[in-house]
Amino acid sequence: xxxxxxxxxxxxxxNQTEIQKICLNKLQSSPLPNPKSELWRLSNKxxxxxxxDYSINEKDSKFDIPYPENSQSTIRFxxxxxxxxxxxxxxxxxxxxxxxxxxxxxxxxxxxxxxxENWSDLLNLSLSCKNNILGLKINGSKIPPIEIFSHASSNSxxxxxxxxxxxxxxxxxxxxxxxxKENSSLSQSTFICLKENSSLNHxxxxxxxxxxxxxxxxNIIQQKNSKYNLGSLHxxxxxxxxxxxxKQSAGNAKTNxxxxxxxxxxxxxxxxxxxxxxxxxxxLDQINKSLADDKSHAxxxxxxxVPKIAQRTDASQLSRNLLLSNLAQIDTKPQLEIIAxxxxxKHGATISQLNEEELFYMRTRGITLTxxxxxxLSSYFQEIISFIPITKDRWxxxxxxxxxx
Amino acid sequence: xxxxxxxxxxxxxxxxxxxxxxxxxxKIEKGLNEDIIKLISQKKEExxxxxxxxxKAFKKWQKMKEPNWAALGYKKIxxxxxxxxxxPKQKEKISSLDEVDPKLLETFDKLGIPLTExxxxxxxAVDAVFDSVSIATxxxxxxxxxxxxxxxxxxxxxxxxxxxxxxxxxxVPASDNYFAALNSAVFSDGSFVYIPKGxxxxxxxxxxxxxxxxxxxxxxxxxxxxxxxxxVSYLEGCTAPMFDTNTLHAAVVELIALDDASIKxxxxxxxxAGDEEGIGGIFNFVTKRGKCLGKRSKISWSQVETGSAxxxxxxxxLLLGEESVGEFYSVALTNNLQQADTGTKMIxxxxxxxxxxVSKGISAGNSKNSYRGLVKMGTKATGSRxxxxxxxxxxxxxASANTFPYIKSQQPNSEIEHEASTCRISEDQLFYLQSRGIxxxxxxSMMVSGFCRDVFNQLPMEFAAEADKLLALxxxxxxx
Numbered sequence: 001x002x003x004x005x006x007x008x009x010x011x012x013x014x015n016q017t018e019i020q021k022i023c024l025n026k027l028q029s030s031p032l033p034n035p036k037s038e039l040w041r042l043s044n045k046x047x048x049x050x051x052x053d054y055s056i057n058e059k060d061s062k063f064d065i066p067y068p069e070n071s072q073s074t075i076r077f078x079x080x081x082x083x084x085x086x087x088x089x090x091x092x093x094x095x096x097x098x099x100x101x102x103x104x105x106x107x108x109x110x111x112x113x114x115x116x117e118n119w120s121d122l123l124n125l126s127l128s129c130k131n132n133i134l135g136l137k138i139n140g141s142k143i144p145p146i147e148i149f150s151h152a153s154s155n156s157x158x159x160x161x162x163x164x165x166x167x168x169x170x171x172x173x174x175x176x177x178x179x180x181k182e183n184s185s186l187s188q189s190t191f192i193c194l195k196e197n198s199s200l201n202h203x204x205x206x207x208x209x210x211x212x213x214x215x216x217x218x219n220i221i222q223q224k225n226s227k228y229n230l231g232s233l234h235x236x237x238x239x240x241x242x243x244x245x246x247k248q249s250a251g252n253a254k255t256n257x258x259x260x261x262x263x264x265x266x267x268x269x270x271x272x273x274x275x276x277x278x279x280x281x282x283x284l285d286q287i288n289k290s291l292a293d294d295k296s297h298a299x300x301x302x303x304x305x306v307p308k309i310a311q312r313t314d315a316s317q318l319s320r321n322l323l324l325s326n327l328a329q330i331d332t333k334p335q336l337e338i339i340a341x342x343x344x345x346k347h348g349a350t351i352s353q354l355n356e357e358e359l360f361y362m363r364t365r366g367i368t369l370t371x372x373x374x375x376x377l378s379s380y381f382q383e384i385i386s387f388i389p390i391t392k393d394r395w396x397x398x399x400x401x402x403x404x405x
Numbered sequence: 406x407x408x409x410x411x412x413x414x415x416x417x418x419x420x421x422x423x424x425x426x427x428x429x430x431x432k433i434e435k436g437l438n439e440d441i442i443k444l445i446s447q448k449k450e451e452x453x454x455x456x457x458x459x460x461k462a463f464k465k466w467q468k469m470k471e472p473n474w475a476a477l478g479y480k481k482i483x484x485x486x487x488x489x490x491x492x493p494k495q496k497e498k499i500s501s502l503d504e505v506d507p508k509l510l511e512t513f514d515k516l517g518i519p520l521t522e523x524x525x526x527x528x529x530a531v532d533a534v535f536d537s538v539s540i541a542t543x544x545x546x547x548x549x550x551x552x553x554x555x556x557x558x559x560x561x562x563x564x565x566x567x568x569x570x571x572x573x574x575x576x577v578p579a580s581d582n583y584f585a586a587l588n589s590a591v592f593s594d595g596s597f598v599y600i601p602k603g604x605x606x607x608x609x610x611x612x613x614x615x616x617x618x619x620x621x622x623x624x625x626x627x628x629x630x631x632x633x634x635x636x637v638s639y640l641e642g643c644t645a646p647m648f649d650t651n652t653l654h655a656a657v658v659e660l661i662a663l664d665d666a667s668i669k670x671x672x673x674x675x676x677x678a679g680d681e682e683g684i685g686g687i688f689n690f691v692t693k694r695g696k697c698l699g700k701r702s703k704i705s706w707s708q709v710e711t712g713s714a715x716x717x718x719x720x721x722x723l724l725l726g727e728e729s730v731g732e733f734y735s736v737a738l739t740n741n742l743q744q745a746d747t748g749t750k751m752i753x754x755x756x757x758x759x760x761x762x763v764s765k766g767i768s769a770g771n772s773k774n775s776y777r778g779l780v781k782m783g784t785k786a787t788g789s790r791x792x793x794x795x796x797x798x799x800x801x802x803x804a805s806a807n808t809f810p811y812i813k814s815q816q817p818n819s820e821i822e823h824e825a826s827t828c829r830i831s832e833d834q835l836f837y838l839q840s841r842g843i844x845x846x847x848x849x850s851m852m853v854s855g856f857c858r859d860v861f862n863q864l865p866m867e868f869a870a871e872a873d874k875l876l877a878l879x880x881x882x883x884x885x
Contacts, residue, residue, distance in 0.1 A: 333810060
């Protein structure tokens with residue numbers, strides 16, 4: 001109940017938006033997710049309560065983006081700082097969603113929410129004030145890549161919400177960066193609707209500093225013939241939870257997901273994906289990699305749901321895990337729920353360590369053990385990193401990961 | 406290869422074990438309380454330690470809640486509306502088979518279970534359990550020559566109380582889960598096997614469980630102990646008559662393998678599954694677990710699950726001994742409105758332990774078939790390996806197939822591999838078979854049999870043939 005009181009005392013009632021009120025009401029019936037439910041069973045309870053401990057911060061302190069200068073070829077937004085976006089060019093337009101559109105869409109989403117599955121979204125929407133919600137409608141062709149930043153300030157709990165409508169026949173590269181500061185909690189919820197024939201290359205890179213926490217939820221709706229590629233990377237969080245909900249609303253859509261999480265010290269990072277096929281001819285190819293070192297805990301839970309209507313679905317899911325320390329833990333649970341009979345569905349999971357034969361081979365060629373394991377790790381990382389858009393040239397993600405190791 | 410005529414014969418038949426034997430039985434009143442437990446214990450003339458064990462389990466059970474995490478839906482079970490003890494009336498203790506009620510022998514004859522002398526040639530020792538009581542155990546003397554103890558658990562309580570006291574509840578403690586606690590409180594009979602050091606059991610041992618009365622539950626308990634360097638193969642079969650009420654079956658099986666011992670446990674479960682509308686059928690809630698205590702010990706589960714309205718069953722292995730091996734081979738077939746949530750748990754505790762899981766699920770009709778398995782590598786399980794493979798086959802677009810593998814590792818120097826796939830009967834293959842003059846249903850049952858080959862290969866000969874027959878029978882009318 002503490003968190004609800006906190007939200008209530010934080011706001012004077014007349015400032016609350018309608019959405020905040022609805023979500024707060026829903027949260028009131030069960031303020032915390034059920035720790036016994038399948039989705040929250042492995043989540044570290046004390047870390048979650050630590051997430052909620054910080055005081056709510058609605059106004060951002062200015063922050064310096066620790067990344068290369070904004071080049072002309074990309075468009076950059078920071079959630080919470082932009083206002084009045086209206087970019088209308090010859091080939092494309094990027095406009096802010098009107099208040100009505102935004103409200104209508106979010107309300108519709110809320111009507112599908114389930115208490116445990118969407119607890120992160122409920123929390124986010126009851127915390128997010130008007131300033132911290134960014135709604136975009138993107139239309140046209142030859143759109144330059146977009147970078148969207150979300151960040152938390154030290155010693156506070158921040159909530160940011162992003163809503164994107166990708167209109168028909170649109171193609172877009174989007175990179176979302178979530179940055180945690182020391183002792184901070186960030187709740188980020190993203191809602192993306194891919195209209196017919198649109199295509200999105202989406203990258204999600206999240207990393208924190210000392211003891212930062214993250215609840216990152218991604219809700220994607222894919223209409224017919226849309227194509228969605230997601231490359232994600234989560235590391236350096238005391239506690240992070242990445243929830244991906246993808247719904248192929250009428251089938252005939254393609255989804256590719258490549259995600260990775262890296263945990264060290266006593267960190268816990270989990271990825272929970274739920275992919276629903278609500279029409280025929282859906283396609284999914286998913287790979288999730290985890291690397292757990294020291295005393296950390298990495299979790300992957302993926303479910304693929306194929307109801308009767310989703311005939312001729314082709315879905316595959318692979319969970320590959322590296323366990324590097326005696327005290328670390330890995331849990332993985334790829335899951336299939338299938339009713340349609342004319343489908344091809346498969347999943348696989350492996351947990352192992354670095355290949356000793358490969359290490360030995362490299363060492364006989366004069367490469368030191370540290371170098372050799374770095375080489376192995378870089379090939380392990382590379383598959384995911386090369387799938388994240390925009391970052392290729394400008395962000396040295398690989399170096400960052402390897403130097404951390 | 407499926408015998409063509411056999412399949413034809415079999416496909417025509419309804420559930421052929423659905424008859425009721427009209428025999429005088431002794432039943433106690435419905436309901437469950439301490440007095441009932443004391444009465445059961447008294448009827449079986451049990452020593453005090455066992456009564457205490459039962460009462461303790463009952464206390465625990467009262468505090469527990471029925472689990473609801475399985476992907477199963479069934480109407481609430483009224484535990485006070487069940488008869489917890491039912492036994493065919495027998496005037497005196499029987500010393501040989503000739504004194505067993507001929508009706509009972511006839512029943513087992515009908516079921517194809519060789520109890521009578523002329524059928525003993527098959528070289529399988531059988532312990533037949535009818536409702537709550539073990540009726541007869543064959544080949545006793547021959548087994549005794551080798552020092553093998555094979556008898557009903559009630560006899561073992563009387564004659565080998567020390568072994569029972571030492572091992573009962575050590576693998577599946579009374580508080581393990583709701584149904585195990587219930588079983589510990591009211592278990593009526595079951596089989597007991599003890600293989601002494603260095604003995605390879607000279608023949609396969611087999612138990613046959615038969616539920617006869619409609620309102621009593623069956624709660625059997627099996628305990629198998631394999632001493633150092635011994636080995637045994639154990640078969641289990643189950644049938645029940647057709648009733649339009651649901652009957653509860655909650656069994657517990659405990660296996661213990663010491664150094665270099667090996668136990669192979671095979672089950673063909675064919676309880677009555679209810680009719681096409683889902684009326685009647687057995688609710689099958691079973692806890693089966695084996696403990697590989699000794700070094701290089703091995704426990705292998707193989708099962709063919711075709712019956713029961715509800716199946717809730719996870720035969721597991723606790724791999725404690727160094728280099729111990731656990732195996733699980735399963736075929737689960739559901740049709741009409743059957744629901745099965747079944748799988749295994751492989752808990753790797755000792756170093757260099759190995760486990761293999763091969764699970765084949767076939768769902769037809771409106772049924773629901775889930776594989777749920779856990780593979781866990783503990784912190785000391787260095788150099789351990791697991792390989793799992795779960796394949797599902799869907800027949801018709803109303804059935805559902807789910808896979809829930811839970812994989813957990815705390816040991817970097819171990820490897821886990823898991824694979825799962827879902828498919829349907831390939832139309833190309835069907836077409837090929839049909840173009841060669843094989844009828845549609847026959848072609849389907851051939852393909853199903855091929856799909857399950859990996860598991861059937863692990864079954865003892867006579868079981869493999871029975872399993873093939875069963876699958877063909879169960880799939881009748883589900884395709885096309």
